[in-house]
Amino acid sequence: MPGPIYSFGDYLKQRFAVKVHKVTVNADFTCPNIDGTRGRGGCIYCNNVSFNPNTQRKEPDIDAQIEAGRQIVRKRTGAGKVLAYFQAYSNTYAPIEKLQSLYEQALQCPDVVGLVIGTRPDCVAGEVLDLLASYQQQGYEIWLEYGLQSAHDETLERINRGHSFAEYRDTVIATRKRGLKVCTHLILGLPGEDRGMMLETLARVREVGTDGIKLHPLHVVRHTMLAYKWRKGDIHLLAQPEYVSLVCDMLERMPASWVVHRLTGTASEDLLLAPEWCVRKWAVINAVYAEMNRRGCRQGDAIEESRQMPLTINSVKHLDSALSC
Template sequence: MGLDHYVNTFGVACKKQFGEKLKKLTIDAKFTCPNRDGTLGKGGCTYCNVASFSFEHGTELSIREQLKLGRERARGKTSKYIAYFQAYTSTYDEYRVLKAKYDEAISDPDIVGLCVGTRPDCVSDEVIDLLLGYQNQGIEVWLELGLQSANDKTLKRINRGHTFNDYRDTVLRARAKGIKVCTHLILGLPGENHQDYLSSLDAILNTGVDGLKLHPLHIVEGSTMAKAWRNDRISLLTIEDYALSVGELIRHTPKDIIFHRVTAYAKKPMLLAPDWCAFRWDGLVAIVNDLKAKGGQGSYLNLTADSLKAENMTVK
């Protein structure tokens, strides 16, 4: 049995709502980030090089052309798609610019959803109302927030430039209007362990959330962390420890929350380490094996004192 048997995945949720699994078509709309353009800082988050996860990064293709290319790659596996503004901070521009880009994406007749990835500190009430307008037109709307950790010390360490309170404020404002929020967490960030992942999940659940994305920390060429890794200053999770932690987070998550992703990978030579992140299915198989042995989503929900004392994961 696969992941869908143990987890309320995005694919399962879409099949219930639309009768088929939807494919997210990633878009690089030439946005930047306040952590790169000098508004908050330069250089971005220490783990980031957007080219490692965005095939379209740096493309000169229009949004419509990127969507067409994405459909061709999907090879007819579905007839309906979600336009996913993934690269950098996709709410970080003037209202008229955002509206024009979003409008271009949803003008494609095969697009039934709009997914906007951004930072927690770059979502104004005006942006929320813009997204709500699309939702009121029948478009499936998701606001994806890159939190990565609920620990403010960690956020400072990785140069995020925002706090957990920034995240909480945006989530409360968006969900109050009925906009669904998907939150990103990175496991294995410097200075964090299994207890920290559980604490972050607890803070996210207490704030309220509709979806989750889990990622292992992996080192990519062009990131600030790459230099630290080359100097042996960063330890990384093994595939076994990552799967164990993901399994625990899934078991602590209520069944109505949708997991958009439980692992991530990058391609060499962009990927420097760990090697297991180069193979998409290896991490997924390890996670499914953990769920099969210990139980799936919602098996237990309360983050008790005992669970928070879980042993730290061995890192290599």
């Protein structure tokens, strides 16, 4: 781990001999928390356009999307290989035949070395995990990104997530049992949560086990239930120093082997209502590194190895690959 944080960039450098970057793919999925299967209206903060500005583009041609993205990242970053990132909505929410066709279209594109699949923990069937595990066995890099946001069921209810912590736990266990890697998404500053609750969420995620983490501040975007509540004055948002301090508290308490995929999140300026500091993503990331340095600490410093997640086959593989590269 070159810096105080084991970033996804560090992981990719160790895993691959060449530079690898993600390319976002929009496969036109929907979400069971929007279409009525699990709920209606979606999570209170959800305006999916804000996650991925390409969401409105109805572009079914996976090859064309990947090729366009590949050209852009090659020019911008020099990356020679890419991971196809199925990001918008719930990217396991379709019949297995359709999923197989979409995933394999992506894997067959030039320079694609794997998939990153963003989804909800309550809509991942065992047969989908088996399919993804078969790609991993062929040597592809496969990550499942599960939105958890909070381990507290009362919070999940408050934000209309439509699933419980137990569903997350069972899905993560089923995923990691197959040797697939999991990245868990958490939101800091959710309504009704204090620092203790957020750190408890991290402790529960640690108990279950994960391979990576994404942290985001709660932010308000247009055309959401959260925006309505925020305008009424019902929502307290974290200030940047509070957020940075919380992120560092979490980093100190997470295993050094976890890959940190993201330290902050934002939306485009035309959609973001608050907090305005979210827009300056790099200022937030730099502040997190500065705070870690000020504390003189590294990821995992506040936990003992013995209290970290039990080593599964997957995490052993992960550590092996990290050390051997």
